[in-house]
Amino acid sequence: MLHDLLIAPFAEFGFLRRALVGCLALSVAAPPVGVFLVLRRMSLTADVLAHGILPGVAAGFLIAGLSVTAMSLGGLVAGLAVTLGAGLLSRATGGREDSSLAALYLVALALGVAIISTRGGAVELTALLFGSVLGVDDPALLMMAGVATLTLPLLSLGWRPLVLECFDPSFAAAEGARGGLWHVLFMALVVLNVLGAFQALGTLMAVGLMMLPAVASRHLARSVGGMVYAAAGIAALSSVSGLLLSYHLDLPTGPAIVLAAGAAWAFCVLAGPVDGLLVRWLPRRHLAG
Known part of the structure; x- marks a missing residue:
């Protein structure tokens, strides 16, 4: 029974094995990036960039159809343009970078859908x-x-510089950590991981495996390293669980994986040892009795 439930689908179908390998690759790389986004209070930035890559992906589709290379190159250019453009606009106007990102991603999302609609159909x-x-x-x-x-x-x-920037930017600057340079490189990594996830989960759910395990990990560990390990483990478990749920219950695969990650997050919020609801509530109940 366990073999039929857990192993047989992957042993029998090659497309499930490819999907598993791809999702496990995402689970290793994307959640650590998500942990740093959480620590830098930039959790929504990944979602913004997932929409920001759409015009480039659409342009690649317009030129070469559903070519991974063309869509990835187009998405990379569009994502970097949105990221750098938001930074330049915030410095030129004195506004906040998140406001510029919000404006650019909304324009990019609408532009991407318009480009796809000119040649492609609903499929x-x-x-x-x-x-x-x-x-x-x-x-x-x-x-x-x-x-x-x-x-x-x-x-x-x-x-080291990324951790210093998260917890003590002033000390990082005094130590010569080159926070600005590492911020740009880190944002480029965010764009790359969004692009990698886009191949499997699409632009609307590309950040599911990046952010949900990262948010959940703060309830499982106190150190940055511990959070990274926990986030990667949750992402891998969610990938396997989502693929199996999709196969056995005939659910859409991408949403099933993200829902599995969401269930893991809900469990960690409820029963996690670090600031979980049960941990915060039970001692008070005990003392009150």
């Missing part, structure tokens, strides 16, 4: 917005693996 629009985990092919797998291969070494190199 293409749905595929780009919601992804197709079970349709992950070899180029998409290489893209996800490449993003993970690039993300992990860069995060290890920038670990």
Whole structure:
């Protein structure tokens, strides 16, 4: 029974194995980036960039159809343009960077949908917005693996300055941590990981495996390293659970994976050892009795 439930689907179907490998690659790379977004109070930035890449993805689709290479290059250019544009606008006008990001992503989202609608139909629009985990092919797998291969070494190199920037920006500046440079590189990593997740989950859910495990991890660990390990573990478990739920219950695969991650987050909020609701409530109940 357990073999039929947990192992047989992956052993029998090659597309499920490809989907699993791709999601596990995302689970290794994207959640650590999400942890730093949470620590920097930039949790919604990933969602903004997931929408911001859409015009570039749409332009790649317009030129070469559903080509992973063309859509990825277009999305990378669009994502970096939104990120750098928001920073330049905030410095030029004296406004907040998040306001510029909000304005740019709304324009980008509308522009992307308009571009796709000029050539593609409802099927293409749905595929780009919601992804197709079970349709992950070899180029998409290489893209996800490449993003993970690039993300992990860069995060290890920038670990100290990024952590310092999160907790003590003044000390980081005094130590010569080059916070501005690492911020730009970190935002580029966010764009790359959003692009990698887009291949499987689409632009609307690309940040599900990045942010939900990262938010949940703060209820499981107090150190940054512990949060990163917990987030990656939650993402991997959510990937496997979501694929199995999708197979056995005939659910859309991308939403099933994100819902599994959401269930893990809800459990951590309720029963997590760090500021979980039960931990905060039970001692008071005990003392009150």
